[in-house]
Amino acid sequence: MKHHKPTHECGVFAVFGHPNAAVLTYYGLFALQHRGQESAGIVTATGPNTPFVRHVDMGLVSQVFKAEDLDRLKGTRAIGHVRYSTTGSSTLLNAQPLMFSTGRGQIAIGHNGNLVNAAVLRDELERRGSIFQTTVDSEIILHLLAQPNGTSSVLAGLRRIQGAYSLVIMGEREIIGVRDPFGFRPLSLGKLEGAWVLSSETCAFDLIHAEFVREIEPGEVVIIDENGVRSEFPFRQERRAFCMFEYVYFARPDSIISDINVARVRTAMGRELARLHPVEADLVVPVPDSGNYAALGFAEELNIPYNHAFVRNHYIGRTFLQPTQLIRDFNVRVKLNLIKEAVHGKRVVVVDDSIVRGTTARARVVNLREAGAKEVHMRISCPPHRHACHYGIDFPDPEKLIANQHTLEKIRDYLGADSIGYLDVPGMVRATGQDESKFCLACFNGKYPVPVDPNVDKFIMERRANRS
Amino acid sequence: MKHHKPTHECGVFAVFGHPNAAVLTYYGLFALQHRGQESAGIVTATGPNTPFVRHVDMGLVSQVFKAEDLDRLKGTRAIGHVRYSTTGSSTLLNAQPLMFSTGRGQIAIGHNGNLVNAAVLRDELERRGSIFQTTVDSEIILHLLAQPNGTSSVLAGLRRIQGAYSLVIMGEREIIGVRDPFGFRPLSLGKLEGAWVLSSETCAFDLIHAEFVREIEPGEVVIIDENGVRSEFPFRQERRAFCMFEYVYFARPDSIISDINVARVRTAMGRELARLHPVEADLVVPVPDSGNYAALGFAEELNIPYNHAFVRNHYIGRTFLQPTQLIRDFNVRVKLNLIKEAVHGKRVVVVDDSIVRGTTARARVVNLREAGAKEVHMRISCPPHRHACHYGIDFPDPEKLIANQHTLEKIRDYLGADSIGYLDVPGMVRATGQDESKFCLACFNGKYPVPVDPNVDKFIMERRANRS
Amino acid sequence: MKHHKPTHECGVFAVFGHPNAAVLTYYGLFALQHRGQESAGIVTATGPNTPFVRHVDMGLVSQVFKAEDLDRLKGTRAIGHVRYSTTGSSTLLNAQPLMFSTGRGQIAIGHNGNLVNAAVLRDELERRGSIFQTTVDSEIILHLLAQPNGTSSVLAGLRRIQGAYSLVIMGEREIIGVRDPFGFRPLSLGKLEGAWVLSSETCAFDLIHAEFVREIEPGEVVIIDENGVRSEFPFRQERRAFCMFEYVYFARPDSIISDINVARVRTAMGRELARLHPVEADLVVPVPDSGNYAALGFAEELNIPYNHAFVRNHYIGRTFLQPTQLIRDFNVRVKLNLIKEAVHGKRVVVVDDSIVRGTTARARVVNLREAGAKEVHMRISCPPHRHACHYGIDFPDPEKLIANQHTLEKIRDYLGADSIGYLDVPGMVRATGQDESKFCLACFNGKYPVPVDPNVDKFIMERRANRS
Amino acid sequence: MKHHKPTHECGVFAVFGHPNAAVLTYYGLFALQHRGQESAGIVTATGPNTPFVRHVDMGLVSQVFKAEDLDRLKGTRAIGHVRYSTTGSSTLLNAQPLMFSTGRGQIAIGHNGNLVNAAVLRDELERRGSIFQTTVDSEIILHLLAQPNGTSSVLAGLRRIQGAYSLVIMGEREIIGVRDPFGFRPLSLGKLEGAWVLSSETCAFDLIHAEFVREIEPGEVVIIDENGVRSEFPFRQERRAFCMFEYVYFARPDSIISDINVARVRTAMGRELARLHPVEADLVVPVPDSGNYAALGFAEELNIPYNHAFVRNHYIGRTFLQPTQLIRDFNVRVKLNLIKEAVHGKRVVVVDDSIVRGTTARARVVNLREAGAKEVHMRISCPPHRHACHYGIDFPDPEKLIANQHTLEKIRDYLGADSIGYLDVPGMVRATGQDESKFCLACFNGKYPVPVDPNVDKFIMERRANRS
Numbered sequence A, B, C, D: 001m002k003h004h005k006p007t008h009e010c011g012v013f014a015v016f017g018h019p020n021a022a023v024l025t026y027y028g029l030f031a032l033q034h035r036g037q038e039s040a041g042i043v044t045a046t047g048p049n050t051p052f053v054r055h056v057d058m059g060l061v062s063q064v065f066k067a068e069d070l071d072r073l074k075g076t077r078a079i080g081h082v083r084y085s086t087t088g089s090s091t092l093l094n095a096q097p098l099m100f101s102t103g104r105g106q107i108a109i110g111h112n113g114n115l116v117n118a119a120v121l122r123d124e125l126e127r128r129g130s131i132f133q134t135t136v137d138s139e140i141i142l143h144l145l146a147q148p149n150g151t152s153s154v155l156a157g158l159r160r161i162q163g164a165y166s167l168v169i170m171g172e173r174e175i176i177g178v179r180d181p182f183g184f185r186p187l188s189l190g191k192l193e194g195a196w197v198l199s200s201e202t203c204a205f206d207l208i209h210a211e212f213v214r215e216i217e218p219g220e221v222v223i224i225d226e227n228g229v230r231s232e233f234p235f236r237q238e239r240r241a242f243c244m245f246e247y248v249y250f251a252r253p254d255s256i257i258s259d260i261n262v263a264r265v266r267t268a269m270g271r272e273l274a275r276l277h278p279v280e281a282d283l284v285v286p287v288p289d290s291g292n293y294a295a296l297g298f299a300e301e302l303n304i305p306y307n308h309a310f311v312r313n314h315y316i317g318r319t320f321l322q323p324t325q326l327i328r329d330f331n332v333r334v335k336l337n338l339i340k341e342a343v344h345g346k347r348v349v350v351v352d353d354s355i356v357r358g359t360t361a362r363a364r365v366v367n368l369r370e371a372g373a374k375e376v377h378m379r380i381s382c383p384p385h386r387h388a389c390h391y392g393i394d395f396p397d398p399e400k401l402i403a404n405q406h407t408l409e410k411i412r413d414y415l416g417a418d419s420i421g422y423l424d425v426p427g428m429v430r431a432t433g434q435d436e437s438k439f440c441l442a443c444f445n446g447k448y449p450v451p452v453d454p455n456v457d458k459f460i461m462e463r464r465a466n467r468s
Ligand SMILES: Nc1ncnc2c1ncn2[C@@H]1O[C@H](COP(=O)(O)OP(=O)(O)O)[C@@H](O)[C@H]1O
Pocket: A034, A249, A250, A251, A252, A253, A287, A288, A289, A290, A291, A292, A293, D308, D310, D311, D312, D313, D314
């Protein structure tokens, strides 16, 4: 029995002290939608001893909240969450924020990241009598927070969890923001008309005209209540390990992370890539939109013309029907169409942020070939993905990662490209202007900042299977 | 903050060992629909270490389950639940059966009744670190069952709860039926093609052609697993206290309880009522459908003609819109219309099962008067309701019970009837053919079989309010 | 190609001159719900040159109209419609009232009945260039009303149609009620606070506290506008032919038709039946609810005890799921359950209004036998159904009518009853207190008041099939 | 009363002779989604004398069609439609394709364009007895096609209509494609595995791997049936008047119109614009996505760096909620966010395709200013819009067009830009490589290829208002 499935990329948002807390959170989630399209939710509160109000549902933010839902979400405090999952097993039950009643009153939580000791904690909690309704890590965290450990129990609870987590927690009197000691996932603090705002990315501040105050530090616990904002640093200090893949792909280009704009980093990655793997060509085309900035940097560095030869269909949600009588590569083609005459007879460099399985990249190359491109050179603005992510990004199993299984030459061959070039780790790091030691690079180099002992989890799962 | 709202009348059903467990449960809930129209749910299982499947939603059984839902509910075991609530605060979250994962594996539960020590238990559990997502008693029971109390922990958990409860519980290896030691709510065992069936009422067995085996005893815990059915009696023996109001009103007339058909009891109540409060009249009319059998008994006893002068609209659900531009007494009239000429110029006895607030009864009398009835005699087939029920029937607050506030003469006057007559406790008991000591009669006589200490609960609630 | 499917039983309602026209119509349709459960609709208007508002949908009245729908239905005039269809092909497109724009302005129509010359009219209209979007007769009538025939064109249009029709029509300046010259279907006029009301049945007046003024005459066209009510009689006079089956089964028992209450007629039918086919028995049980009054009359006439041995499930809509893994006779059993002990060992007379295919009646007899009834005597309060209805009641094809195919003895044998007795035509007519010449009795005796030439229709349909 | 509202931009698609006609049409509509996001529909047919199947609903293609809908849409022929409307009054009733039954059998139609003599035709038809259910031009066309005018009646009907129309019509035996004699709207023919395909734009062929055969000629009627494709040219020859705005904005950049790729035309417009209104600047930024190609052309021509400083939110549908507590310019900001540091301290040229009201353009300039741009130069890749479009593009009323009301200097001032430059007509035409005489340029220069006599329509509307 599969009791527990890791959660994946998500976005969190929170408001403290604004008459329209729910509406602001609705806007904020809108701006964070790229971090999770599967479900969305908001929990609001008015103050101690008044019931929290919760509305969560499957779907995009624009589908989940109707006018009457926002009307029902009364209160001056709110936390919100968007959740991403590629799997079908995800259900309404697992949608966040979760909300429970505990010995300390009501509590709600939204979580972005992934706990590496989830199975151990859950097993321990169940043995002590806890019962679980969902399969998301947030519920484990809530159980820990509710344990009767004396006064500073929230901090005690938090110290038990390991892995990646940016959390927003709403209690009866306060909203708490937490970033794990490694700082895997982003979390920032903003200010708007006397109210405080927390958001996974700064692009959400822009939308609501909030002022970006600062990033929450790795290992920082920010407590916002009627008295203002204060911080605690309850964790042992750890090395930094910000997820490099946020810069490469995941974050929105208009966000600022560690004082650097994401688009700027991506453009710099494109330049580094051009220097590492230059090529003589007539045209650089991005795979939009994730490849746009790197492609532009690449084109500028080598002074090759740039063009939007791939046209992105504006109406691609994640929910279109894939009829059984499927047109060959429909789901790849429907998203992007190629302007054939733009590439016909040309030597084309196609730039994307990353290659995972390789199937989409291959379809793009076939596309270009069919359109008459004379040469096709694939350039990727990060190093090959060879390892699993245990910190909240949902890659396929390593054996499905093309770079885990094959040499570069084999990959080039499979894609049908004339040449292939990946950015290397030093170049990628250079593009950020920061030190390599600040980053998690595990999916690229296999060095995991927080150890994951697969045996522990396996042992627990087996015990469970035999238990009943 | 209102953390906890008592649950009310419900119906439970279970199947063990049938290839179509979900479909049978669907049928069973259909037959138990009168016990709860607010939400319906089914949880199925295939055996140990395979995931339980759950489908619950707000609405009638016919609305909640679509073909694909029943298809998804795979397994040879199932428990089902229909839930009733008059309040708007009831939500999907509280719909049953509840399903959780615990240290002993998955567990699901459906509950009919009301715990009198819910607040105490919940408070204690929360202080020990339990967190609650719903406000229904079932979640408390699940937490108790999940506590690490050694071997016979299910029984240990059950011993902690006080009040009225007929439960169906599904674990990884078995289905358990429990009836509280007082036997407040009904629960019966049936058999169908080698499968075992549990149901709140026997009318559900008729629908699925199951054989009615026997009633579960008060205080009995029936465990059904691959080895068959066995019973435990883990509770201290208590006096019997079957809810008399099930006979009077709640149960379906075609059910059998304590070996007596409910319609027969109701007819006998009508006869007793006729003997106690005879009247010279031209016509007996029931308030359909709950007054039908008593009216018939009354008419036969006094040899007065009987007629269906009130016509019941077949399409009355609980969900029709009540436009703001409301027609006077629309919601009363829409359910029953009076055939005026049937009562015009006649001395009419109108028989109903009970009077709660008095507003509906009054509307009926007004109706009869307007139609030209010469005399209107109100007869009620149970004694006046003067006290609250703490065991799962959702009466209004005592101060809203008309008989709690007013003398018989005042009630007659308010209703505008020429005479009024309630059945008395001895007559009501006689109609059942059983001994008075077997029954709970608390809402009639104020003698509560299980004590309810309002102070305890009040104390806890206050502590909670101050806590955070 | 099946261009045209006859429409079937429906209910119509209209209000002229009331600020809450839509709400009143909503109530009215609620009371007429038994005449059609498939779709419901309302069209409202405020006066000339303002747009009509329409809301129609599949489902019961309670499902079709939400608060915001009624809010949108502004105006002091309204017509409403409930539609019945047993076939799956019925769709939203065919839901009424229909609403069109014509050379005379906007027009909306609701129709109860069936045109016998629909195919001829439609063919003629299509040849003249009309185009049709629905397959309901109402659209044909609207086309006729819109033809440019000079001044009195509405009446000219109406003169072209043949068959059964009670219509409510809303134009820009008036509401028109029409009853066909034979008077097949009921239609009555009421009054409420200065507003005028039209309804298929009088039971709808009771619900809204409207005063029943009079029945619309066969062949009468009632025009209600700002100046009041006036009548025209544009049709050649015809014999009367009120549908007897309205008294027997279709109309609600609390309605008044031709100055007689329907329940009274049904009770009298039961008495006539008792005189025609008396039997020595211990118990009379109705098949509820359509058999209730006849059963009561039967029981009283022969002085046999009466009991509600069949219990009707209150939650039977027409929409419950019939799982593929079907329990034997589920759809028959789920509606009524038998109280076995009420009939065990007894000689039972079971009374219903009519037998169509015989399958349901047979299931009831099997039920009674299984419960241990010593004898089962089937009594039916109308004569055997041997012929099709072409005037708006949806019987199965004649070859599926059990009485069309088999002798009484064969029917009795098939049902498994000890005896069977149908009421005869004279007794049925006597029960109404009216003259036989006033009625359509075609489905009983094959004498069709309005001729139906099947060849004409067949010819047209064939021409169509070959046409394109 | 507003009987008639002009229809606006739409997309049409058709398939003849493919086993998966509905699925191909579904794909085709997906690729045409930018031409209409309000409703979508498909009608399929199997051959003569079998019923057409229709599924239409409000919403995007991905929302309208579920797997079961496509399953129901059986047949080897299909026509599809996407419809755009900015107004709230648009309803399901008006969704296309329309489907009716006529004297010639079933017929369905999808229409892109706008008739200029719709009111006259409708008035005439209504006077002859036609009745209308919708307010879309397609119903008028169907009525005309259904008139009994002798043999070549489809062509006779088509000759009556004036204005812009690209039509797909499905009869019982054939699919017909029509392009009005002026050729306002695009329509192309494609081929796929022996089946024929019609589409508003060629980008839909790419998606389904269909081969682009040729454009339908202005004034051509293409009839596709079992015998293949044949053409008729029933109209008087007219001057060409292809809508220039399709090149500028409406069509997808990957489509080919008149043998030229749309993106290429747009890039050339950007170059022309750069030559006409050069500027010294540090950065060119497009208003994505409609400004992308022109911006690129502009940047290349003047050799100024280009960057995606505006980031487009991928999840902007047309259906997001705009809470009443609206954040200033939310609906403008939510679509695009600006990367502030990318423009800070720079002289920025911002390029968009067109300015209508000016409010959005102004918000972009404010955005750039707030981000610290040193100079903001607005460049527009078409001439100022000063006149209404009567041929199917839904501009606001002329008095709301900023260029209709104000001088260039006033516009610049209102926008807050340092300079403003529009492309001129000659440059725009040059960018297409075609002759000016081939185009409709009415919204730019006020020269209407097909006269619109507002008096005629006004007269009819008044007569209507007085009629009833
Ligand atoms: N307007 C934009 N321009 C460039 N990049 C964007 C834009 N919007 C989102 N992104 C980036 O692109 C990512 C989405 O990549 P995209 O190529 O659109 O889809 P996919 O996930 O299929 O690659 C986002 O996570 C974000 O980092």
